Amino acid sequence: MTPLAAEVNxxxxxxxxxLIYSSMAVYMLAFFAHIAEWTFGSRSKVGRTAAAxxxxxxxxxxxAPAVQVRQKGxxxxxxxxxxxxxxxxxxxxxxxxxxxxxxxxxxxxxxxENGDLYGRIAVSLTTLAFVIEAGGVVTRAMSVQRAPxxxxxxxxxxxxxxxxxxxxALLALKKNVRWLGLILVTTVLLDLGIATTWLYTxxxxxxxxxxxxxxxxxxxxxxxxxxxxYIGAAGAVLYLFRDSYESHLEQGRTPGRFxxxxxxxxxxxxxxxxxxxxxxxxxxxxxxxxxxxxxxxxGDAWGRYWGWDPKEVxxxxxxVAYACYLHARATAGWKGxxxxxxxxxxxxxxxxxxxxxxxxxxxxHSYAGV
Amino acid sequence: xxxxxxxxxxxxxxxxxSAEAAAGAQLSTAPAxxxxxxVGIGVIGWVRWFWRQLTSMRVALILLFLLSLxxxxxxxxxxxxxxxxxxxQWKKDHSFWVPAAEKLQxxxxxxxxxxxxxxxxxxxxxxxxxxxRTWQFVGQLTGRPxxxxxxxxxxxxxxxxxxxxxxxxxxxxxxxxxxxxxxRTEAGTSAVxxxxxxxxxAGNLLFHVALIVMLIAFAWGQLFKSxxxxxxxxxxxxxxxxxxxxxxxxGSWFDPDDLSPFSFTLDKFDATYEExxxxxxxxxxFKAYVTFSDGAHGAPQKREIQVNKPMEVDGSKVYLLGHGxxxxxxxxxxxxxxxxxxxxxxxxFDANLSSSGxxxxxxxxxxxxxxxxxxxxxxxxxPTFAGAGKGTMLSQFPDLxxxxxxxxxxxxxxxxxxxxPQNVYQLNTSKMQEFKDPDGQLFxxxxxxGETMELPNGAGTVKFEGIERWATFSITxxxxxGLALGGAIAxxxxxxxxxxxxxxxxxxxxxxxxDGVTVVEMAGLGRSESAKLPxxxxxxxxxxxxxxxxxxxxxxxxxxxxxxx
Ligand code: HEM
Numbered sequence: 001m002t003p004l005a006a007e008v009n010x011x012x013x014x015x016x017x018x019l020i021y022s023s024m025a026v027y028m029l030a031f032f033a034h035i036a037e038w039t040f041g042s043r044s045k046v047g048r049t050a051a052a053x054x055x056x057x058x059x060x061x062x063x064a065p066a067v068q069v070r071q072k073g074x075x076x077x078x079x080x081x082x083x084x085x086x087x088x089x090x091x092x093x094x095x096x097x098x099x100x101x102x103x104x105x106x107x108x109x110x111x112x113e114n115g116d117l118y119g120r121i122a123v124s125l126t127t128l129a130f131v132i133e134a135g136g137v138v139t140r141a142m143s144v145q146r147a148p149x150x151x152x153x154x155x156x157x158x159x160x161x162x163x164x165x166x167x168x169a170l171l172a173l174k175k176n177v178r179w180l181g182l183i184l185v186t187t188v189l190l191d192l193g194i195a196t197t198w199l200y201t202x203x204x205x206x207x208x209x210x211x212x213x214x215x216x217x218x219x220x221x222x223x224x225x226x227x228x229x230y231i232g233a234a235g236a237v238l239y240l241f242r243d244s245y246e247s248h249l250e251q252g253r254t255p256g257r258f259x260x261x262x263x264x265x266x267x268x269x270x271x272x273x274x275x276x277x278x279x280x281x282x283x284x285x286x287x288x289x290x291x292x293x294x295x296x297x298x299g300d301a302w303g304r305y306w307g308w309d310p311k312e313v314x315x316x317x318x319x320v321a322y323a324c325y326l327h328a329r330a331t332a333g334w335k336g337x338x339x340x341x342x343x344x345x346x347x348x349x350x351x352x353x354x355x356x357x358x359x360x361x362x363x364x365h366s367y368a369g370v
Numbered sequence: 371x372x373x374x375x376x377x378x379x380x381x382x383x384x385x386x387x388s389a390e391a392a393a394g395a396q397l398s399t400a401p402a403x404x405x406x407x408x409v410g411i412g413v414i415g416w417v418r419w420f421w422r423q424l425t426s427m428r429v430a431l432i433l434l435f436l437l438s439l440x441x442x443x444x445x446x447x448x449x450x451x452x453x454x455x456x457x458x459q460w461k462k463d464h465s466f467w468v469p470a471a472e473k474l475q476x477x478x479x480x481x482x483x484x485x486x487x488x489x490x491x492x493x494x495x496x497x498x499x500x501x502x503r504t505w506q507f508v509g510q511l512t513g514r515p516x517x518x519x520x521x522x523x524x525x526x527x528x529x530x531x532x533x534x535x536x537x538x539x540x541x542x543x544x545x546x547x548x549x550x551x552x553x554r555t556e557a558g559t560s561a562v563x564x565x566x567x568x569x570x571x572a573g574n575l576l577f578h579v580a581l582i583v584m585l586i587a588f589a590w591g592q593l594f595k596s597x598x599x600x601x602x603x604x605x606x607x608x609x610x611x612x613x614x615x616x617x618x619x620x621g622s623w624f625d626p627d628d629l630s631p632f633s634f635t636l637d638k639f640d641a642t643y644e645e646x647x648x649x650x651x652x653x654x655x656f657k658a659y660v661t662f663s664d665g666a667h668g669a670p671q672k673r674e675i676q677v678n679k680p681m682e683v684d685g686s687k688v689y690l691l692g693h694g695x696x697x698x699x700x701x702x703x704x705x706x707x708x709x710x711x712x713x714x715x716x717x718x719f720d721a722n723l724s725s726s727g728x729x730x731x732x733x734x735x736x737x738x739x740x741x742x743x744x745x746x747x748x749x750x751x752x753p754t755f756a757g758a759g760k761g762t763m764l765s766q767f768p769d770l771x772x773x774x775x776x777x778x779x780x781x782x783x784x785x786x787x788x789x790x791p792q793n794v795y796q797l798n799t800s801k802m803q804e805f806k807d808p809d810g811q812l813f814x815x816x817x818x819x820g821e822t823m824e825l826p827n828g829a830g831t832v833k834f835e836g837i838e839r840w841a842t843f844s845i846t847x848x849x850x851x852g853l854a855l856g857g858a859i860a861x862x863x864x865x866x867x868x869x870x871x872x873x874x875x876x877x878x879x880x881x882x883x884x885d886g887v888t889v890v891e892m893a894g895l896g897r898s899e900s901a902k903l904p905x906x907x908x909x910x911x912x913x914x915x916x917x918x919x920x921x922x923x924x925x926x927x928x929x930x931x932x933x934x935x
Contacts, residue, residue: 089529089892089911089920091904211655212678285865292858301678303597303689303846305854306588308452308480313445320438324431326869330400331427342435349438361445 012143019136026129033122034182041110104267156195163227214297233347235276243269310361314353321346393519399503425498444479514556515565518877522893527904535918540880543917561879573867580861587854596620607635630684634662698835709734713838722765728797778814779805
């Protein structure tokens, strides 16, 4: 008998647990800061959406071609007078035919100073929590001297770390995604709660079938895709809310105060839709790669690269559902709400593949040590 | 501006709209939506209509959706192809549903008529989609970008300024700048048209073609594949011919001559297990050491086979699937002559390798009266016994820590002479009598290695000599895997090109105004969702602006700037 491949380092495993619990505490603080941001933001008077969709209607009807808000970060010095000499030409953009001309909302803080302060605190706390959580993942990996993705607990923890990481990366790239903060932190808390209470598995080694460098490749990309698809799905959900709010306004009806207050501060439906599309489209090739990598691994481990095992079936269903969504976007008459429902269906498939298939359906993949 | 307003403006301005439509024409090769009914006469009209429907984006979308829904049942109901035992169990548990499920081919979803219909239609649709799109794309490659629409300010991104540079000079500069950024340009009289990002369409076509390649590769593999299992005892060998396999499955076009001639012997088998902790007993590592020879003349080589590391031989792969124990048993007849000695593989039925099996002695036995008989023993083997009186014959650990063999003895006819194939792990006792212990019960005994049991009434002895190991191997051959992999890589590449590259057009117009100053207008049009388009147009405009700077003293503001918000 050869000695055990690696000795589990109980200490490191313990440290990892502490770090995960600490990150949960910090996420909790971030959650409260976001709540404060939304609360203070509600005291502002926004009303841009309503104005764009109702008041301004008559005024612009006969006007010259609508030109929309200037692109942020595009050219143009902030000149105001019409006759100033431009040092660079200014680009004006116009939304595609058939979409509403609505400016983006000002974000959760609603442009209020207090709200913005709390928002910044929330983002800082989220960053801190992310660093702690990432530390938890790394110490877990060190404690077992392997990739930290051997069971559902480890998978869940990494999943939320990556989702938050992706969100922070988008923020760092100066993308307008702060509206995502509250939802994201809430789900991360949920995910970590489920992971630590129900899915916890003591740190340990892997069954032989998982001993492969494909574990690093296949599982890491799978987690990454899931986390980013999650962000895309959150965008799609908010799009649906915001879109129905806008069409409400368009029909001249007045939505409830709470609904207005929250939805008005979000980006416009068109922006949310685009955001969700771009995210999903960007990850789709990687998801394709994940499945191919899984097939290659299955070919090495089980002697067939595709065998309709439940996990394989649901990866395929998820893949086809996302392909369906991308096609819907390219097909006239399917853009907008219908496409968003498809995106949500696709993400639901992904989630089911992760929780449902692991727990409820048995197959070759079910050694994942629930 | 609201949608309704836009529609009314557009309705009043049909010519402008068609100019805009022309500007965006063929920016993608997607088939046009077509919702009209069949046109033309009779069958041909209908066939044409059907074909147009099948190859439309809408139907492709519906078929894709059906494909994803259609694959779901196969993950909820066990599949013959995956695990026939589970199917049998399911049928037992849900007898009410069995007739309906059989009708719907729910146990063979992925080869069912309806599932095949969906994907065949989808792939016909795909081919019907790719062929015209490819021609169209080739046409676009040799074509020129369409001329500038009359009103550039109606396009999604727009910039304008006035300059003292002459219009011809501006246009020439624009052409150079655009050309320098690898736009394909086409100069008109007062405007330059430019286009870029053809690779997007190429990538998209590549992706869809790659899907077809993958399907063909998969079908090819299914038709020619072969897959067999073999249990090999330590020290014993295997040669790759049809007769050597324990079980063998193959595709419809498989030819036994395709089996590559090789052989190997199992020299040693290693397994390590978790010794403590919550996952005690979980396997950590399996390794089979074999001596392998390729063909009839190959020199023997030492090789290792692990769970994730099959041995590859000339298109076939040898996988290590499972392992277990084989107690070595010897039997003597009443005269004390050894009439049987063999290692008998036992089949594990739990994670700690509690195993069961049967010892069959078909030849050479004569009872005390000299009558020819056969002997049979039901056997249970545990590598780690819980201890006497613990009330269980289940193993506590998969490794050999306290091996115990339990046997119960029968004599009579094994039923092996009937010619019907028999399960080697089960004893058919229908034509056998039990050996009885003094209490008149079935004679059984637990043995430790080296122990011997005496059959009642001096009928002979059975000795538990020792323990061998065995491993099961699966030898598979699936041609077309390389093609499938190539298709998959091409698909990912094509997909990335198709999703990350934007196809876009830029127009630059320069005309002399009434006051002699040149008005420059630039506009961009992307296929969809382009965030980069205004940015890129801005960079182009800035570059052109350096060559044709804004005229000082602009008397009237010439541009519309409906900035709001
Ligand atoms: C196995 C089935 C199919 C899959 C998985 C698939 C997948 C995809 C994907 C991922 C895209 C990229 C979407 C984008 O550019 O935004 C795409 C585009 C496209 N697909 Fe498919 N497709 C399939 C079948 C078909 C069929 C049957 C047709 C023909 C009717 C088709 C026509 C198109 C077209 C025209 C585009 C480009 C749309 C555009 O220019 O935006 N596809 N497909």
